[in-house]
Amino acid sequence: MKQWTTAIFALLLLAGCSAVQPSSETGTAAPSGEITVYTALEDDQLSSYLALFNEQHPEITVNIVRDSTGIITARLLAEKENPQADVVWGLAATSLLVAEQQEMLEAYAPAGLERVRAEFRDIDTPPHWVGIDTWFSAFCVNTVEIEKLGVTMPTGWADLVKPEYKGLIAMPNPASSGTGFLSVSAILQMMGEEAGWAYLDQLHENVAVYTHSGSKPCRMAGAGEVAIGISFDYRAIKQKEAGEPIEPVFPAEGSGWEIEANALVRKPEIVPAAKVFLDWAIGDDIMQLYAGSYPLTSVATEIPIPDGYPADPLAQLVENDFVRMAGEREQILAQWTERYDGKSEPR
């Protein structure tokens, strides 16, 4: 008995010690040829993108941390004192604006920058961030439930406040989700402050639940938990492809939108490989791949717009003043929270 337990404890303690050792050299300053990339790009696309990079730059090892926009942004900003990431790839521009404000980004003009559409990059020269694609608000409408309930298919924002949709809508809470803020800020910019808030008051009457994630409303719609989920384009189309009875609806009045962008992280030792990666990440080859999943890329390509998207995606986007919205974000969220959040039991 005694030897036996001794052995187990020794083993456990040994395991504990060895757990500490092998990994201690990772995570610190990467040697040239190895970079850490933080990204919020969709998981299912990443593998094909990275395969291309490995093929074209076999000498550089890329360590990826992929997570949702909120988590990646929180990690990036929390690690400010000693940034772990060398490169940020495909993260919401709004998040990068916050990082820039905190002087965490190094201005860098990647090769081929002149090809990037002007509205898709930071106005500074050299820019702190350079966009690669956009995502925009879309409704995920569950066709089965719509039919069962005998309500009409919504076509735009104006429809969503009709009494027939009472309790049928899920929407991301803008205080928790970038997608939620995107829609709210689009409404306020489209309709103006006063009419915008009046509209949101009415919309609130129809919303069954505010979620903490931007994709959740679409997933709820896909599972029939609600009939309409206010979410974003990629999610709507992806879920339709997966066989769910989802019809993506792009609001007639236009969609709120956001850029996914790249940036170089400011740190004492910027490895050259990071710049190689950023050059590659807006290159022609990878743009072709982006264009396979996104209708609108920062560099125009010949690839046809993927199925299910509006024919003219650029026309779908509302006028959006990112910098202004970033500045007013806190005040908008405070007002939103006071009006709609935490007041109501679910109806």
Add this chain to the structure above:
Amino acid sequence: MSQRTLSPGRAEPGSLAKVTSEEWLRRSLLLFLLGFLLVSILLPLVPLGMRSLSDPQGNFVGLDNYVRYFSSPGLTSSLLNSLTIAGKTTLLAVGLAFVYAWALARTCMPGKHFFRAVALLPLVVPPLALAIGLVYLFGKKGLVTTGFFGFFEQNFGIALGFDLNLYGQNGILLGELIYCFPQAFLILAVAASMADARLYEASKVLNASPLRTFWSVTLPEMRYGLISAIFVCFTLAFTDFGIPKVVGGNYNVLATDIYKQVIGQQNFVMGATVSIVLLLPTVLAFVADRIAQRHQNAVLTARATPLHPRPTPLLDRFALVYCSLVAGTILAVTGTVIYASLVDVWPYRLELTLRHYDFSKVGGGGWEAYTNSLWMAFYTAGVGTAIIFAGAYLIEKSRTWSLLRQTAYFLSMISVALPGLVIGLAYIFLFNPTHWTLWGGKVPNPFAGLYGTMAILVLSNIVHFYTVSFMAATTALKQIDGELEAVSASLGVPFYRTFWRITLPLSLPAVAEIALYLFVNAMVTVSAVILLYSPQIKLASVAIVNLDDAGDTAAAAAMSVLVIAACLTVRVLYFWITRHLHRRTQAWRLP
């Protein structure tokens, strides 16, 4: 009753002259423990606390953030909601778990091993899978809500559909109940399994009614376990944000406020402020707990004889029915997760398929993540159990340095009040910088090497699940009479040998239970590690969240099933090992 017999035999408080080398060993171990707790629990709170006193640019602003937070419009309702949820959950979970633990320990109902395993089953279900199970059962299209898709209505003409109104308070309550029940059970089961048959005999001889016996024997002897369980449930339900986040609907609680601040708006200053506010109830509860526990008697005195329940048909049958009902609910939720992983497209194409188990097309790290999680769980269980049990022993069974032990005890208890997200954030602030800035000066960070390693993941897990394990250990230790040690000491046996030969073997069931608890929690936890994992160490539980976020709910359920399977395998292994150990170490309990 043991108080009187205890005191004379107790080792005299060491006057300096008499401090032996053995005592020095004990003291250095205590110091080591305190150091560990200070670095892993208290120190991370420092940068958090400092941020709550600064503006986003890092300038000191005093209590401004707190004033702002307490005057924000949603706060009152969040606070009330959190208290409501925590109160109701505690009442229900502790009540249910108490009867359940009592039934298993004190009746002769059949199938005890089975019911015991089922009670702990929710621990192995990843929180997100639990939410999926709840939605598929009680959501708008849930099996229960629709009466199994109208199955009963079509076949028997009775509409069995029942709408629980999941999104909101009901959903959170149900989720927290399933989440807290096993934690309370874990503590109460340890408490219920230790009983002195002599007291029950005495009670019988004195012709006391069963109710009277329960009131004056059973309750007092389980008192410590009961108070601990209440403390744990209240704090867990008060600080948990996993369940409110998914099924909470518009019902805001304090913990989701942190999520909104940190993840939604990257407002670390406010996030830190709310985190500190969340700590307050725990500190208050801790003080109350200390007052209530001032006089703790050992249940198992050296002369105790183990209690062996005698068959009482009526009671046994009641126990069986009751446990079946509780176990049935738990199995239903878990079964639904397995079902969810097999359904083609919920709820529209219900054909069964295995396609969701093919992880090659989805991201998240797949099998590699799964292996990493297994290792992380293994290390957490091994290192964690050693530290926590030894720590509980030193705190509980030492007689010197009372203040130091009190501090260590306090730190051990407070970790439960830290939501995982807060631990993750605090660990980044503490361990990531190469230098700490202190009053304008720079100090090299001695722990900088830990960041981005497996070690920090293991450490964060140990801290995250410290309190419940610690309480289970303390509950077990409290029930061993100090007289056993006093006798050893008076015979000149050093304490470590007594620990090794008597205390540890006596507590082995509890030790094994703690190891298992740490293992399964490390397998399923998300909130702390999602901020700490490095690109080289991807984890299965994080993959589950990301799969679900990418719309692959079924694949998330499939990965959850694999995690559950791993945990169950370990549990079966555990069962065989403890059966072996039981025969060797618990033989004294047999008649």
